[in-house]
Amino acid sequence: MASRRWDNFSIWRGRLPHWxxxxxxxxxxxxxxxxxxxxxxxxxxxxxxxxxGKKWDLIILCVLPHQxxxxxxxxxxxxxxxxxxxxxxxxxxxxxxxTEEKWPPFYDESYDHIIRxxxxxxxxxxxxxxxxxxxxxxxxxxxxxxxxxxxxxx
Numbered sequence: 001m002a003s004r005r006w007d008n009f010s011i012w013r014g015r016l017p018h019w020x021x022x023x024x025x026x027x028x029x030x031x032x033x034x035x036x037x038x039x040x041x042x043x044x045x046x047x048x049x050x051x052x053g054k055k056w057d058l059i060i061l062c063v064l065p066h067q068x069x070x071x072x073x074x075x076x077x078x079x080x081x082x083x084x085x086x087x088x089x090x091x092x093x094x095x096x097x098x099t100e101e102k103w104p105p106f107y108d109e110s111y112d113h114i115i116r117x118x119x120x121x122x123x124x125x126x127x128x129x130x131x132x133x134x135x136x137x138x139x140x141x142x143x144x145x146x147x148x149x150x151x152x153x154x
Contacts (some may be wrong), residue, residue, distance in 0.1 A: 006023075025073050027070075027113045028070050028113075029067055030084075031106065033106060035065035041146045042146065045063045045080050046088075047090045055075040056083055060147075060148065065135075084110055
């Protein structure tokens, strides 16, 4: 039944199941092995911003000390995991170079979820937007440096 709901639907599995389809909005999050320092969060943020507009349409992104969350649409001919994982890999290499740690400070696999309707879109978008305030990192989301919000929610 789910395959009729989305174009070109497929499932593959790593440690987690990953659903793929064309023309959908994804929510993706990945945990960090440890809390990231400000400069480390900024490295992750900048690396995730690089593919914007070319391989995906980034809707919202927030790099928190303990996890990263984002929502986006993948452009035709691109694969979600290629975009996110390559960005994580670049950021991880930069952080390892500075800290001399053995491993990047975040886990390899990301959790991804296809947004199913407008209500779910609003729920996830609001959760990401408000997360720096909920964690008492800032009083206003606009003051959080590692938060990107596209002009308006879709």
